[in-house]
Amino acid sequence: MAQHITSTTPLSSTDSTNITEKTNIWQVILASSAGTVIEWYDFYIFGSLATFIAAKFYPQGNDLVAYLSTLATFATGFIVRPFGALVFGRLGDLIGRKYTFLITMFLMGGATFVIGILPGYQTIGILAPIMLVLLRLLQGLALGGEYGGAATYVAEHSPDAKRGYYTSFIQTTATLGLFISIGVILITRLSLGDEDFKEWGWRLPFLLSLILVIGSYIIRARLKESPLFTKMKAEGKTSKNPLKESFANKENLKMVLLALFGATAGQGVVWYTGQFYALSFMEKVLKIDYLTCYTIVGVALVFATPFFVVFGSLSDRIGRKSIMMAGCLIAAVSYIPIYQAMHAFAGPIVEITAASTSADGTAIPSVMQAASPNVPILTLLVFIQVLFVTMVYGPIAAYLVELFPTRIRYTSMSLPYHVGNGVFGGLVPFIATYVVAETGNIYAGLAYPIGVAIITFIIGTLFVKDRRHVKITD
Template identity: 40%
Template sequence: MVTQIEATDTGAASPPGQRQPTEKEIRLVIAASSAGTIFEWYDFFIYGTLAALIGAAFFPSDNETLQLLLVWAGFAVGFGFRPLGAILFGYLGDRLGRKYTFLVTVTLMGVATAGVGLIPSAASIGIAAPIIVIGLRILQGLALGGEYGGAAIYVAEHAPPEKRGFYTSFIQASVVGGFVLSIIVVIACRALIPADEFAAWGWRLPFLLSIVLLGISLWMRLKLSESPVFQAMKAAGETSSNPFKESLTYPGNPKRIFVALFGITGVLTTIWYTAFFSGLSFLRGPMRVEESAVEWMLLAAGAISMGFYIVVGKWSDRVGRKKPIVFGALASLFLLFPVFWGIGALANPDLQRSAREAPVTVAGEACSYDPFAERQASACGRLLQDLTSLGVPYDILAPLSAQEQGAIAEGIAASDFPVRTQSVESPPTLFAASQFPSEDGPRREAVQQRLETLGYSFERQTPPLANILSIVGLLLVLGMLSALTYGSVAALLTEMFPARIRYSSMSIPYHIGAGYLGGFLPLIASYIVAMTGNAYSGLWYTWGVVAFGLLVAWWGLPNGPPKDFEDAHA
């Protein structure tokens, strides 16, 4: 058991003369907290790692884009309930203690995740399957709403002030560790199970593994005692009677919550999910890279990136918490698009060249696309759906006059007409909706065949080794940007709020930001890509959130060396 020590309400080290935790005790605190965080985030991320198979099992649709959007909608639902979990478990954490609260959250997460692996497919039980999946995602979201705050505060309240950024950075690295573990498990299952069987039932095993991870996590965390700061508050009778209410009314807290929501969480969470989940879906989807190659690239980048968070956390102990976040956000605004352009050029250069040399322009009546429609209302909309599912960018010809429609029927080139958006030098190839069959199967086949005659290839690609290494390098750039904006956050949020309401005060803005600004990112970005036909257009969502967050961080975060709460805000 970790020896109980006393501490002041600030979360600083114990007063002189009182026993400090030994290095061995602190290592146990960090190891147990980090392992539980890895396992809990593994449980949450395995859903996104297996998004394609989840869609086929629980959200089947003839519209491939809709199927993917429904998967990401289910992903977002879990995030949407994280703020409620933050309120509920923040209340319990501030009233009953840090340790037992995050024991409850990890148990709830493990049971809910294993449940996903036991649900029959939609082909077996119909609409009940996706409803149950959504219900379990809600439970996961509630659990995750209480996990991060508990683990981060628990480590921070054991750490001496001069090492708080370093010690808590292991919690941030553990979030990436959960993503890395999910990929390792998927790779191992693919290696042991034939591809057809993995698609049929093998994908369930990574979810069922959650029961084993839950047992390990509980065993480790039960070895810990309560946070010394909470023990001191409880002994002095200083715990809050209503942490949620006090979080909203404590002097200065509304401003701190606003800064934590937009200036900290909004920045870190959108960069994180863009770096890892957008990178994953971008390579698998529009770039059509072979799945195992994608998984190995993300595994390498994620595993190496974990070290960046620890370096940044330690650096923040010396230079303060604001500087890494502001620098990382500013660098992201300049590097985000170039990095993804580079990844695209390296991942599938033939597709990039085809899109440049043989651009596609679409013409037809009522030429609009609704990604959430099971079947598009017009023939032109169905043509756009096919192009989107193939990852082919397109422009849409401005509304046509009767004379122009007649000219198209006679084979006049699209370049003879004004194009609504034209960013390429080569004359576009016209895809008129009237030229393709109306039935879904024959139309898709005809569209793909015509694109192939223009030089497009839709085979899964395995880039050359040099390209793979370069892609990993660019993913590491994204990992560094994430580390800069995330590595010191647990220490910063702990220092921003008073200990008596710390669990609630930091969890609420963190999980609102992570739940809505970050959790909905894959859905929103995929929707933007589907609407525009541009594989890079979804990045504008990240860019906008980070730009606003940078302004808030610049204005609201304290300058200078790290300070405990009462030193900074007395």
């Protein structure tokens, strides 16, 4: 059992360059990122299409209940991610990083494709939501193994002095995946028109996943195993039981818990508030039309994404902790004013279609929509939220890698990351939407991400140590 978490040996110029001399780091980053972007794309199109999925896979009659049911199904994919982290993290520490994240990529792509061809509630009844949940669980398991493998793989190819910079490119993949999912959905919807998209066109973004996965496999199959893992395996030093070493070792378990409550929980809620709840808030609460909402979020993501690399690189110079804690605190104190401003600049909500009755006597509710949203200001407000995301998320991969030894790194770092993001972060849209519906206060849902971000700031500030100077070669 490993007794030391990391080495604090000072860096040398030789140590910081020996890995990149053997491997083209940009080839590693490109291949790792390509697959991870696609996995995030697969994972996010479900949330972006929640309204259409609700109409197809759940009984109709109460739109709010159907939408909340879809959000709950969306959340199951996040909740199961820690189990994927354990399953695939163990495999990654036993057989290697490369082969494990090839498996997760095919699992994710296959589940996503099947969602695209799955019959709806009117065709197969209760089996539709049951199978949808099962496929969502498979997506969550796959993503639980993907991120840890990609982040570990890039970190173990990176020079110690630039670990934050190089791993920050992996951090852009989640936002790029969301951006691509929004782009594909917009193009498909505008090309087909609302009626055809609502009826069958929403399936196309899911079906596209199969092509993307095949392309990503071709790129990833050319990769070699991580040099640190290869060396450790050749010396017979790989872990025989990664789960036991990760969580039965008191010192390592302490690091896992600190990583969760002092970093990834707050990072998770900041991430999903800025990139998911902002979209849901504009569409569901402020009643801004879908095209404007997606355009606002898409433009904000384009301008904010480079800051993942900015803050990742900055963390190599001033440390990971200070940037992440600042991001949690600033987000927590800013959310209420930002969302109040979003409400103010959304404009008044007016009735654009009056209530009526269909030919079969079914009541058709009126359609309400924001009359004149201030798009530039709203884009700026979403950009600011995504900027908070880049602060907490840009340095996180390097921070997690530096906490744990090579022999159990994949397993140990994956669990706190996916509990923080999958559970604490992934529940933001559902909890916030539910709280708003129950209280009638459109800002009440923000209490959850604000509370978690503050807890992380306190624990992280008091107990987390910055480890940017450590070597990860054990």
